[in-house]
Amino acid sequence: MNAQQLDLTTSALAQVLTFRQPADVVLSAFFRRERKLGMRDRQEIAETVFATIRHLQKIQKMLPKPHQKPRRAALAALVLGRGISVHGAESLCDSEEKQWLIDVKEQKSAFASDLTTAAELPQWLIECLxxxxxxxxxxxIYGRSVMQPAPLDVRVNTQKGKRDKILSALQAEGLRAEATPFSPWGIRLFDKPALNKHPLFLDGVLEVQDEGSQLLALLTGVKRGQIAVDFCAGAGGKTLAMGAMMAGSGRLYAFDVAEKRLANMKPRMVRAGLTNIHPQRIDNEHDARIARLKNKADCVLVDAPCSGMGTLRRNPDLKYRQSNDNIWTLLEQQQSILQAASELVRPGGRLVYATCSILETENQQQLNHFLAANTGWHIEPVQTLLKSNVLPDMQGDYLQLNTGEHHTDGFFAAVLTRIK
Structure with missing residues (x-):
């Protein structure tokens, strides 16, 4: 990093470290303002910003209000997160800053012995766990696992190709790629190529999707000709996977409250060659437009709004933008959405409740609440549904993915069958 890049990083961090907005949103706006920056400059700035967030607990021990001294925070991130020695950063520092960096390095053993700095998790989240x-x-272990950036997982669209052949083609191009161990459709890419320009992506053969998210679609078990609902569809990653499972037949409704997210899904549907998906914006989970599907759906997937604590590899700032108060608000919303979605399932049909969270309050406890209020539902053990794709050391009837163990985002899923 050169002096100009450090100054720009300092400016970006002054905004990012207030955590009023997602870090990627702040950075995108920052780079739009700094239009003359080249790709290398942007990469250096972004990597240092995210290194700061990933090592923020250590930085805060030495710098209690890092957003007020973003230059020192950036220097600490170079040493703690990007592997640059104090000597290597010397040209960027004055004598006082250099001594401060030496003091930071000397705290290594103290950082390792304190749980907040060893795990790089805020106190509120540690207490929840x-x-x-x-x-x-x-x-x-969990905290260290989510400090590592995520690899790039893609899903092979089974309407347009077979994983083995696509994997071989990618490897023949010299890309470091391997089959995902649990999803039958997944390929993991380790060097993060510019996939949005790759012919296989442009032709709809490949779709970016974390392996854990692919498993959620797999658990729905949707088949050709069925009626299915993705109740909180977002931009449609799981919707597209379900559409491929249905071989483009039947009807798949994609509901969401955000018009923009649904609009982003439409070009992906075209690329994937799927014509059985019907996106529909709704005002909320009680929208009258949902009522026409009551008791008619063979399968309903509820990937509920949640804290996102399973996605910290991708969104490390989220743990500083969330709080216990936010989660209590989410719990009420999750219960309301799950109840509304369940009413669409026909007798004998399937309901899948999922979050991208590792917190039991959003997961098992929500299922317990639903089952206590609703008779006529049977829990389907996830192990039997995944069959040959069973995950190691999985306990109980639910799916709980752990980044450290499974190398996916931390998804939770429970599968319920309506028996009357």
Missing amino acids: QQQGWDDNQIA
Whole structure:
């Protein structure tokens, strides 16, 4: 990093570290203002900003209000997160800053012995994990696992290709790629190529989707000719996977409250060659337009709005933008959405409740609440549904993916069958 890049990083961090907006949104706006920056400059700035967020607990120990001293925060991120020695950063520092960096490095053993800095998790999240029975070692392992940037997972559109052939073609191009261990459709790319310009992406053969998200679609078990609903569809990653499982037949309704997210889905549908998907914006989970599907759906997927604590590899700032108060608000919303979605399922049909969270309050406890209020539902053990794709050491009837163990985002899923 050169001096100009450090100054720009400092300017970006002054905004990012207030955590009023998502870090990627702030950076995108920052780069739009700094239009003359080249690709290398943008990469250096972005990597240092995210290194700052990933090591913020350590930085805060030395710098209690880092957003007020973003230059020092950036220098600390170079040393703590990007592997640059104090000597290597010397040309960017004055003598006082250099001594401060030396002091930061000397705290290495203290950082390792304190759980918040060892795990790089805020106190509120540590307390949540402790309340659900995690010990300090489990918390530290989890925290370290989500500090690592995620690889790029893609899903092969089975309407347009077979995974083995596509994987071989990618490897023949010299890309580091391997089959995902749990999803039968997934390929993991390790060097993050510019996939949006790749012919296989442009032709709809490949779609970017985390392996954990692919497994949620797999759990729906949707088949040709059925009526299915993706109740909180977002931009449609799981919708597209379900559409491919249905071989483009039947009817798949994609509901969401955000018109923009649904609009982003439409070009993806065209690329994928799927004509059985029907996007529909709704005002909320009680929208009258949903009522026509009551008791008619063979399968309903509810990927509920949640804290996102399973996605910290991709969104490390989220743990500083969330709080216990936010989660309590989410719990009410999740219960309302799950109840409304369940009313669309026909007798004998399937309901899949999912979150991208590791917090039991959003997961198992929500299922317990639903089952206590609703008779006539049977829990389907996830192990039997995944068959040959069973995950190692999976306990209980639910799916709970752990980034450290499964190398996916931390998704949760429960599958219920309506028996009357």
